[in-house]
Amino acid sequence: MFKTRMTQMFGIEHPIMLAGMNWITEPKLVSAVCNAGGLGILAIARCTPKETKENIRQLKDMTDKPFGINQILVGPGAKENITVAIEEKVPIINYSLGKPWFVNDVHAYGGKVVGTIAIAKHATKAVQLGCDALVVTGHEAAAHGAAATSMVLIPLVASMVKVPLIAAGGFYDGRGLAAALALGADGISMGSRFMVVKESMVHENFKRLCIQATEQDTLYDNVFDGMDGRVLKTKEAEAMMKRGFPLIAAIKGALLVKRLMNLSFLKFMGVSMEMLRAEEGHPLMVLARQAVGNMKHLKALNEGDVEGGILFAGQCCGGITDIPTTKELMGRIISEAEATLAKLNTLKV
Ligand SMILES: Cc1cc2nc3c(=O)[nH]c(=O)nc-3n(C[C@H](O)[C@H](O)[C@H](O)COP(=O)(O)O)c2cc1C
Known part of the structure; x- marks a missing residue:
């Protein structure tokens, strides 16, 4: 078990987040992650406001654990979708691309805002705008990482800001979780790895x-x-x-x-x-x-x-070798991370 600023801030058991993925992070996969003790993120960028509301309500029926939504802020429907999420008092609002105009509204009902960044200088800006935590995305990531790899970006950002950091890009096992914690993050966010679990809708x-x-x-x-x-x-x-x-x-x-x-x-x-x-x-x-x-x-x-x-x-697809259930995967990652840290401790003389 790990207790980090990420688990404490969001009230979750394990410092593992399901990255928001348009089309893929639907209520079934999101609830599987939440019910296994992680932070599930429902992607709503592809949804109309009506679908956003339906998906949030469906998710609330499938889990009583904290969850979040992910919305890309540039593009059609972003304002309307965020408004629905706020009306529904979604505990965690995760955004990528663009500036959050809704931080005070989310804080007013006790929610948290998590910004996604891929360039170090954007971290300072996001914190100034009121973000409670950040997802820091390295070049290895699926979709929109920038030029710097996780290895370089995470410690850099950890030295720049005080809020909890969630490392994204290249993480798929317990060694990665241990490494992210060592680099100054408070947990990991995984996209590619969670695409390849039983509950994922991705075609076989x-x-x-x-x-x-x-x-x-x-x-x-x-x-x-x-x-x-x-x-x-x-x-x-x-x-x-x-x-x-x-x-x-x-x-x-x-x-x-x-x-x-x-x-x-x-x-x-x-x-x-x-x-x-x-x-x-x-x-x-x-x-x-x-x-x-x-x-x-x-x-x-x-x-x-x-x-x-x-x-x-x-x-990290290069390291993915099976299609486990979400619960099996998360249990395995936590045990591997614990074993990795124990092994590292034996190296001290
Ligand atoms: C199919 C797919 C769709 C994605 N859609 C989004 C999205 O809608 N919003 C977003 O912020 N990131 C999106 N991402 C990026 C992930 O949130 C995450 O940053 C990335 O998967 C992390 O790297 P990893 O795949 O190495 O774990 C998407 C990734 C994938 C694979």
Whole structure:
């Protein structure tokens, strides 16, 4: 058992978080993590406000443990979804990309705000804006890590800010948990590892592909959804890198998002302008390129299309070898971390 600032702040048993993953961290997987003593995070960025409310309520029926939501702040529906989460008094609001405008509202009902950062200087800013804890994402991560690896970024950020840190990017076992604690984090967040558990909705074909992958079998580029990000090496991912910027597909994708999210033309343009003004300087076409990436992700997740699909995945796939239940996995990670720390103690002379 571990008692860290992360377990204490969130009232959880183990310092292990299920990373928010659009489409994947649905009530079934989130409740499995919460009920096994970790911190489950429901991803709501793909949801309409109505779906967000339904998913939060469903989750409340499936667990009485603390849980959180994850919302990407740039993009359609972010404000509406955050409003729903606040109305539902979700205990932990985890955001990525963009500035949180809702910190006081969350604190007013006793909730916590957890910012996600991938660049050290953003840590100081997030704490100034009132974040209670931070997820620190290294280059190894699935999706949007930046240039610095976890090994460099975590101790750097730990020296810069006083809030609890949750290390993300490359963590999949107990040795990683022990290492993260040694680097100054208070726990770990895992995405790729939790994609490959029994309760995950990821298609079996892609679970198998993650298991077969070596640590070399991911690709990092901005062609997948317009931002630098890491995906599993598939035929389509390699083809996207060769093709470069997909203008026609991006325009089609943007129109699809508009239709799926039920956005009026004015609202769609408003969202696009907001993205233009976003702190990270996302250009207008990022939204459209996200849509292209989303369609290919859905091909992977739902249809298991290993030819035409793409899937965000991290380098740690190289170390994933099985499909355990969430409870088995978490028990194993805690025992391995304890054994690792005990072994390290024997090295002292
Ligand atoms: C399929 C997929 C979808 C993701 N979607 C989101 C998301 O919606 N919001 C977010 O902040 N991070 C998202 N991420 C990134 C994860 O939250 C996390 O940072 C990453 O998986 C950690 O690295 P790891 O895979 O090495 O554990 C996603 C990752 C994957 C694999």
